[in-house]
Amino acid sequence: MSDAIQTELWLEAFVGATKEVAEGFLGLDSELVTQEVGVCQPSSGAYIAVAGKRSTRHLGLVCDEQGRQILAEAMLCVGDDDDPLDKEDVTDAVGEVMNIIAGGIKQRLLDRDPSLKLGIPIFVEGRAHSPIHCQGGQAEVLLGQVAAKLVILGTES
Amino acid sequence: MKILVVDDSKVMRMIVKRHIRQAGFGHYTVEQAGDGAEALDLVRAGAPDIVISDWNMPQMNGIELLENLRAEGNAVPFGFVTSEGSADMRKRAADTGALFVITKPFTVDHFKDALSKVLQ
Numbered sequence: 003m004s005d006a007i008q009t010e011l012w013l014e015a016f017v018g019a020t021k022e023v024a025e026g027f028l029g030l031d032s033e034l035v036t037q038e039v040g041v042c043q044p045s046s047g048a049y050i051a052v053a054g055k056r057s058t059r060h061l062g063l064v065c066d067e068q069g070r071q072i073l074a075e076a077m078l079c080v081g082d083d084d085d086p087l088d089k090e091d092v093t094d095a096v097g098e099v100m101n102i103i104a105g106g107i108k109q110r111l112l113d114r115d116p117s118l119k120l121g122i123p124i125f126v127e128g129r130a131h132s133p134i135h136c137q138g139g140q141a142e143v144l145l146g147q148v149a150a151k152l153v154i155l156g157t158e159s
Numbered sequence: 160m161k162i163l164v165v166d167d168s169k170v171m172r173m174i175v176k177r178h179i180r181q182a183g184f185g186h187y188t189v190e191q192a193g194d195g196a197e198a199l200d201l202v203r204a205g206a207p208d209i210v211i212s213d214w215n216m217p218q219m220n221g222i223e224l225l226e227n228l229r230a231e232g233n234a235v236p237f238g239f240v241t242s243e244g245s246a247d248m249r250k251r252a253a254d255t256g257a258l259f260v261i262t263k264p265f266t267v268d269h270f271k272d273a274l275s276k277v278l279q
Contacts, residue, residue, distance in 0.1 A: 028219055091169070094169055094170040104242060105241070112245060137226040
């Protein structure tokens with residue numbers, strides 16, 4: 003029997019870490035709307051790999067352009083009187099939010115796979131396609147007013 | 160008086176710089192580098208009072224930067240600000256010569272506690 007980390011556990015860790023970052027760091031309330039293993043709709047957003055000997059996943063924080071702007075402004079404490087952030091700063095900020103969430107995910111799963119390591123976050127524009135053998139999952143969450151998807155791509159070893 | 164902040168994210172460098180100021184060290188000039196290789200050149204050229212570095216970066220990551228500095232005999236005070244704070248990483252950081260590891264997400268108090276032991 004595989005000792006890989008099951009997708010359900012990845013998803014649970016992802017939702018928990020996101021809630022912690024949203025509420026503790028970004029100052030946004032968070033709410034889980036839906037959560038489903040086997041469904042995965044990766045599109046534009048910040049992605050990061052979390053790789054270990056037993057499991058490797060690509061994790062994505064997906065939301066629309068307005069949502070990304072809101073998350074970035076929350077991270078940088080941008081006020082109404084401040085100049086709006088440019089697109090490069092927004093994608094950088096959302097990438098960093100995903101990076102911080104991934105750190106929380108790793109902490110939650112370390113006892114199951116001590117070899118887990120984080121990659122460097124990237125921003126993907128457009129729709130990603132995952133091979134049919136990938137075992138994914140996703141959760142829909144509300145971060146303040148931002149409707150976001152937490153997307154998991156990858157295979158169990 | 161100078162602090163070198165190293166992170167491949169410009170946004171994160173801005174946030175760290177703000178936290179340094181709010182922690183009471185706004186009288187230090189904050190210099191920035193986008194990766195370990197750039198930071199190594201800046202340390203060699205300018206002798207900062209402390210280096211505060213991310214861990215995961217392209218070109219040269221934070222632990223490689225620290226290893227290179229120590230291999231050259233450079234004892235510049237060094238600390239990490241990273242999203243990964245596992246026990247293994249903290250041990251490796253300490254064994255290599257880092258004074259602290261601040262885990263993201265962080266607060267101003269984290270910087271106050273860490274920097275007050277090193278800076279005036």
